[in-house]
Amino acid sequence: MELNGFVAAITGGGSGIGAATARRLALAGAKVGILDLNPGAGHFIKCDVSDGGSLDAAMSELAGAYGGIDFLINSAGISSVGTVEDNDDAEWARVLDVNVTGIARASRAALPYLRRSRSPVIVNLSSIAANAGLVQRALYSASKGAVHALTLSMAADLVGEGIRVCCVAPGTVDTPWVGRLLARTEDPRVRRRGSPRGNPRDAW
Structure with missing residues (x-):
């Protein structure tokens, strides 16, 4: 993968999947902006996806530093445990x-720059939880x-402008958040060994 000359903005890029994505894109030659509340490797811009003004400022700063934005990876996210009650x-x-x-805000803030790119892409991070019916993960x-x-819907709206929008839905990934959940179980070592290959309804 050759990405020399391309610029990527990654929300939630300070840890977990976002940080791994940032490292991989940088290895391929892309210039990467880490938009997060907590510092990450590379060009870090403190940013809060719950604040539209913060996102506008972050995208402007990144585009100003590197001359534009080609990729937006919407990786920022939080979890919640429990049933619907x-x-x-x-x-x-x-x-x-x-x-x-947060995805809508970040995309809205990035679109003016993506429209100037020769190969604009938005990647949204979803989860296996969207389809698997996981226990204690209603919200x-x-x-x-x-x-x-x-x-x-974004893909349908933006395809006419040449902006690709796609989504990835990972299963269990060894991230700091999963580590914190494992630490609360009776035997984290057993749970860690079993969760990736077990019933998807038991996944984290």
Whole structure:
């Protein structure tokens, strides 16, 4: 993969899948901007996906530093544990605001720059939770199902402008968030060995 000359903006790029994506793109030659609340490797810009003004400023700073933006990877996200009875309205609003509306905000902020690119792409991070029916993940699963639907609609709206929009839906990944969940189980070592290959309904 040769990405010399391309510029990528990655929300949530300070850790986990976002950080791994940033490293891979940089290895391929892309200039990468890490948009996160917590520092990551590379060009770090402090940014909050729940704040439209913060995203506008971050995209402007990144485009100014590197001459534009070609790729937007919407990796920022948070989780929530529980059944549909366990989370109150405030928790629903918090998770949906980051996981779904955050993608809309980041995309809206990046689009003026993506429209100037010769090969613009938006990649939204969803999850196997959108389709697998995981236990104790009602709110998180709902947010990731919404990411699927949002991706399809964005793709339909933007294809005429030559902007590709796609979505990836990872299964269990060894990230700091999964590590924190494992630490709360009775035997984290057994759970770590079993979760990737077990029933998808038991995945993290």
